[in-house]
Amino acid sequence: MSxxxxxxxxxxxxxxxxxxxxxxxxxxxxxxxxGLGLKYLYEELAPGVAPLSPDNKLILMTGxxxxxIIPLSGKLAIITKSPATGTILDCSIGGHFAAELKYAxxxxxxxxxxxxxxxxxxxxxxxxxxxxxxxLWGQGAQETELILREKINQEVxxxxxxxxxxxxxxxxxxxxxxxxxxxxxxxGAVMGxxxxxxxxxxGSGSISVPNIKQFAxxxxxxxxxxxxxxxxxxxxxxxxxxxxDFNQDTGILPTxxxxxxxxxxxxxxxSDALKAVRSGKKGCFxxxxxxxxxxxxxxxxxxxxxxxxxALGGSNCGISDLxxxxxxxDLCDNLGMDTISVGNVIAFAMELTExxxxxxxxxxxxxxxxxxxxxxxxxxxxxxxDLGLGVKKLSEKYGGSDFAMHVKGLEFPxxxxxxxxxxxxxxxxSDRGACHMRAWPVAQEAYGDLDAFTVEGKAQLVIELxxxxxxxxxxxxxxxxxxxxxxxxxxxxxxxxxxxxxxELSQVGERVVNLARQFxxxxxxxxxxxxxxxxxxxxxxxxxxxxGQLLPLEEYEKMLAEYYSLRGWDRDGRPTxxxxxELGVN
Amino acid sequence: xxxxxRFYGPLDKYGSQLGLYQQxxxxxxxxxxxxxxxxxxxxxxxxxxxxxxxxxxxxxxxENDEVKFFPIIAGG
Ligand code: SF4
Numbered sequence: 001m002s003x004x005x006x007x008x009x010x011x012x013x014x015x016x017x018x019x020x021x022x023x024x025x026x027x028x029x030x031x032x033x034x035g036l037g038l039k040y041l042y043e044e045l046a047p048g049v050a051p052l053s054p055d056n057k058l059i060l061m062t063g064x065x066x067x068x069i070i071p072l073s074g075k076l077a078i079i080t081k082s083p084a085t086g087t088i089l090d091c092s093i094g095g096h097f098a099a100e101l102k103y104a105x106x107x108x109x110x111x112x113x114x115x116x117x118x119x120x121x122x123x124x125x126x127x128x129x130x131x132x133x134x135x136l137w138g139q140g141a142q143e144t145e146l147i148l149r150e151k152i153n154q155e156v157x158x159x160x161x162x163x164x165x166x167x168x169x170x171x172x173x174x175x176x177x178x179x180x181x182x183x184x185x186x187x188g189a190v191m192g193x194x195x196x197x198x199x200x201x202x203g204s205g206s207i208s209v210p211n212i213k214q215f216a217x218x219x220x221x222x223x224x225x226x227x228x229x230x231x232x233x234x235x236x237x238x239x240x241x242x243x244x245d246f247n248q249d250t251g252i253l254p255t256x257x258x259x260x261x262x263x264x265x266x267x268x269x270x271s272d273a274l275k276a277v278r279s280g281k282k283g284c285f286x287x288x289x290x291x292x293x294x295x296x297x298x299x300x301x302x303x304x305x306x307x308x309x310x311a312l313g314g315s316n317c318g319i320s321d322l323x324x325x326x327x328x329x330d331l332c333d334n335l336g337m338d339t340i341s342v343g344n345v346i347a348f349a350m351e352l353t354e355x356x357x358x359x360x361x362x363x364x365x366x367x368x369x370x371x372x373x374x375x376x377x378x379x380x381x382x383x384x385x386d387l388g389l390g391v392k393k394l395s396e397k398y399g400g401s402d403f404a405m406h407v408k409g410l411e412f413p414x415x416x417x418x419x420x421x422x423x424x425x426x427x428x429x430s431d432r433g434a435c436h437m438r439a440w441p442v443a444q445e446a447y448g449d450l451d452a453f454t455v456e457g458k459a460q461l462v463i464e465l466x467x468x469x470x471x472x473x474x475x476x477x478x479x480x481x482x483x484x485x486x487x488x489x490x491x492x493x494x495x496x497x498x499x500x501x502x503x504e505l506s507q508v509g510e511r512v513v514n515l516a517r518q519f520x521x522x523x524x525x526x527x528x529x530x531x532x533x534x535x536x537x538x539x540x541x542x543x544x545x546x547x548g549q550l551l552p553l554e555e556y557e558k559m560l561a562e563y564y565s566l567r568g569w570d571r572d573g574r575p576t577x578x579x580x581x582e583l584g585v586n
Numbered sequence: 587x588x589x590x591x592r593f594y595g596p597l598d599k600y601g602s603q604l605g606l607y608q609q610x611x612x613x614x615x616x617x618x619x620x621x622x623x624x625x626x627x628x629x630x631x632x633x634x635x636x637x638x639x640x641x642x643x644x645x646x647x648x649e650n651d652e653v654k655f656f657p658i659i660a661g662g
Binding site: 234237249272544 | 597605629632638657658659660
């Protein structure tokens, strides 16, 4: 059986840990990963808990596929209440931690309370220890992993935070294998608030699957016919950096705090430019695509930069110096911060400065000033205190809310919604604030055959994509395998030895989306929070394929109303009792 | 007439694998005919951009057009 059926609960306040049976019915209803983690959090967290208080919980959830040879199944879901947004938050992180946790005998870990002093959690099969981390505290996320490997074993798999997480910066992330991040929403600060510097795991067990021969041969077949194909191999040849050219040509490359959708110097920061400094490749557990590209310059080495960093830390800050972006990436990685949010807050501060609203001494394209910011935010000194607030709170303090590019306090990813109207709806209705991983209609609108500048059909499209992604992140698979729900159903059926149809899986997706919505409704979120910054509704873009475009507010409202109605939610965006009953969500 | 072609990512194998390259084509040629001539399966083709404008395959090519073929892409 590819679940271990065991959940490890660790109370950091008391130091007590216990092993529990995984809730079997919930595993049927929510599968694993995002969905199952969300179900546990929903049931166990009282409404109104402060995200950085000991009462918040941090859940590490593997999935049905974790630890098997199913391709691209090496991810771990991390679920908590977000200190950046106050919403539900789930992130997925690559590397090898998830499989190792499963081999140690656990499907999940629930962390509660707060350690009395800096600590790290060590798990080795049945051994569970909360250990002193005083020598790790203050270290970078990458150094922390290096020290743990030295101290414990070179093969140990770890999750770690950097100084930003220790200092409760709400854009801090959790890192694994030096360059992989659970990036968004401040998961790192939740770990920091628990005085938890790292989690290290070793596992010596294994996972069994039914009909191993048939299973192995069908995986081999998927590899040939569904993975190593033109549809997925971009991840190997270029990785996400390829999106710079896609987005430049479709006018959705965020530039100078989303003032434009094209960047004159895009060729200095695109995949071709990166190939000149590429120094190696890396993949997650069980992944044949290996989308990770190492870049080395005289000053830094990173895995990446990924598209999001090139866009938000590059064009969006008016920065075309690739070496500087790589250094920015390196700084954020080791300090333990999300490059999307940090890039956004710098760009916002640049615009506030240039507009004379508040002088942060930052200007678009000023490399020297830009490179100082990650350190200041992580250490919470100087202007880093203000910038660490994130775009939403910074705009509440100084103004500029029309061009504060966030939803519910989470900063925009690198896709301009005025050039992909469905993406606007996807940002506004995503469970954790502006996110491109809950639905990504850009592929159909900006790149595909659908008209990007209409709301017709977009509510339905976003709903279908949200269900698809909710299933994918519950299984838990990497985003970059473009497999069909039908293929997912085939693999799940083989593992569970019962037929699971594509419709059933889609309903799991719908259940997960509705439960996430219920969580947020319970926390007080309303229709008013399902909106976009004024810039999107009021300002037209000036260049490229999106020249002259905005997303008219009345069109947006029409699309949102249709979305609620198709979802079976009331006019204020609350799931109706009938819908919740139909899905078995209570 | 002469046009410039660029294939991206895994589609490189359908082109010269040299990044941007020039190709002679007949006049009165559509994108669909070009795709066929180059042997690119439609199922592999994501975005096609001519002179920085997204085009469908009915587009009639002109002298000095710059044609970019992007693969299908999932996730962001
Ligand atoms: S495609 Fe990249 S992120 Fe996804 S599993 Fe493979 S290496 Fe990890």
